[in-house]
Amino acid sequence: MLKDQTAIVGIGETRFAKRLEDTEWALACQAIKAALDDAGIDPSEVDAMGCFNQETTPEFDIARSLGFGDVHFFNQVAHGGGAACGVLGQVAMAVACGVANVGVVWRSRKRGDPSKRQWAGVQPRIADHWKWSRPHGLLRPVDEVAVTMRRYMHEFNVTREQLATVALSQRAYANNNPKAIMADKTLSLDDYLSGRMISDPLCLYDNCLESDGAIALVLVRSTDVDRHQQPVYLHAFSQGMSPQHQLMTDYHGHNPLQSSSWTTAANLWRQSDIQPSDIKLAQIYDAFSPMILYCLEAYGFCGRGEAADFIADGGMSQQGRLPVNTSGGSLSEVYLHGMNLLTEAVRQLRGEAANQVAAADSCLVATCDSTPNGAVVLRR
Amino acid sequence: MINDLPLPVTNDPVDHGFWASALQSQLVVQRCSGCRLLRFPPRPMCPKCQSSDSGWQVMSGRGKVWSFATPASPLLPAFEALTPYVTAVVSLDEHEDLRVVGPLLLAPGGDIQGVRADQLSIGQAVSIEFKRLADDVALPCWVLEPSGRQGE
Incomplete structure (x- = not known):
């Protein structure tokens, strides 16, 4: 098994902003170099590379910029917000079984520019599965999630005031995180309720930021961790895709409110000695705030339809049962397809987070509920 | 764009x-x-x-609203011009797991533009109508059925 065989020993980030001047290529190099410096590992030692398939810079450009030597493994994972843990987990498997020794994973992205938004690039004719929803008016991911959230609110009597807890909690975390793009902007319930609707019932504050930056992590075999490093162990990993799943418009299976996270969670906990009741905090992909509710239930932190009460009662706050997205997440720290959730988990388990959770010894990191996805359990 | x-x-x-x-x-x-x-x-x-x-x-072309969205700015120009509009996901009467997405029309033969969220609710009965958008494209749209045939 993969359990505890690999450890994250380095994390690196660029500055986060609405707009950065450097290219995605340059930002990727900066983040990877920072992560290697954090690990105390020379670039020439890296021989495994993992990234999103949406990365614009190919691996060879990264490798020949940073001065990697002979590279023995490289992978790319698809499906945007669902990919981060898959990238990490696949590199971990390659390192654990000896195909390679030192892995780096990264995401570099500039999306502060509105023209870079994916829906803005929709073509005149649609050939893939989006032909069944985009011409009909569900243009953007927020529209696709608004459909499931309206149904969820209907089935479980959830209010916008309860949903607001996600945005408000994460903004409070960001207000205490100097690196967060929203560090200096507070958010009140009145602000939330008067915010403009983007796709009813989702308002502006239910949407992630659009931002620029890069993040990287370095991973080695646990037996190779040296005394200068602060290892965070990859305890369990799974990817997941539910039966009849359809990317983002997962409306055609038996229960559209039970998407890929349910598949990922079952296989993750099967492999994990650390169970949901043991988990101290979680980082959950949050391109849109409903995904927190969906994942809290899928990963077993509360029962069906109970997530809104769970968060409204303070469950995801720093003193709550399960602090969630403690850096501010994609809603209020930075949107980098969820890679900041992994680095925040590492900081928490090192005891170095801006909003440090007491006795944080294990953390769930889960990726996008509405796509083929993945998750990891990390531990100190 | x-x-x-x-x-x-x-x-x-x-x-x-x-x-x-x-x-x-x-x-x-x-x-x-x-x-x-x-x-x-x-x-x-x-x-x-x-x-x-x-x-x-x-199919009979009849179903019930499973859920819906009301997209607002920022959108592609053609969708901006349609606002306010509502797009519904409809469970067909033949089997509730067969769900078809389509914009709502206010009335048979009516426009997509001008429909508001408060004009429909989950579970409401709808029937299909196709809107010709190109020589080869007729888009499935939904029309509210007269009250009396209610859903769940």
Whole structure:
């Protein structure tokens, strides 16, 4: 098994902003170099590379910029917000079984520019599965999630005031995180309720930021961790895709409110000695705030339809049962397809987070509920 | 950024039958020739019995609103021009797991533009109507049924 065989020993980030001047290529190099410096590992030692398939810079450009030597493994994972843990987990498997020794994973992205938004690039004719929803008016991911959230609110009597807890909690975390793009902007319930609707019932504050930056992590075999490093162990990993799943418009299976996270969670906990009741905090992909509710239930932190009460009662706050997205997440720290959730988990388990959770010894990191996805359990 | 509504490719052999029927104002879904499972959206193989043989079965075109969204700015220009509009995901009466997405029309033969969220609710009965957007494209749309036929 993969359990505890690999450890994250380095994390690196660029500055986060609405707009950065450097290219995605340059930002990727900066983040990877920072992560290697954090690990105390020379670039020439890296021989495994993992990234999103949406990365614009190919691996060879990264490798020949940073001065990697002979590279023995490289992978790319698809499906945007669902990919981060898959990238990490696949590199971990390659390192654990000896195909390679030192892995780096990264995401570099500039999306502060509105023209870079994916829906803005929709073509005149649609050939893939989006032909069944985009011409009909569900243009953007927020529209696709608004459909499931309206149904969820209907089935479980959830209010916008309860949903607001996600945005408000994460903004409070960001207000205490100097690196967060929203560090200096507070958010009140009145602000939330008067915010403009983007796709009813989702308002502006239910949407992630659009931002620029890069993040990287370095991973080695646990037996190779040296005394200068602060290892965070990859305890369990799974990817997941539910039966009849359809990317983002997962409306055609038996229960559209039970998407890929349910598949990922079952296989993750099967492999994990650390169970949901043991988990101290979680980082959950949050391109849109409903995904927190969906994942809290899928990963077993509360029962069906109970997530809104769970968060409204303070469950995801720093003193709550399960602090969630403690850096501010994609809603209020930075949107980098969820890679900041992994680095925040590492900081928490090192005891170095801006909003440090007491006795944080294990953390769930889960990726996008509405796509083929993945998750990891990390531990100190 | 495109100025017109994006349209589906309609000449893919897997789903050409759907779009051809749509031009005739008929809603069809695939029916497996082996196990008779109805499936939508179209696929080349039956997920239950793995048969590659299928035909098209005409549906009643009636269903109930499973959920809906009301997209607002920022949108592509063609959708901005349609606001306010509502797009519904509708469970067909033949089987609730068969769900078809379409914009709502205020009245039979009416416009997509001008529909507001408070004009419909989850569970409401709707019937299909096809709106011609190109020589090869008739888009499935939904019209509220007169009150009396309520859903859940």
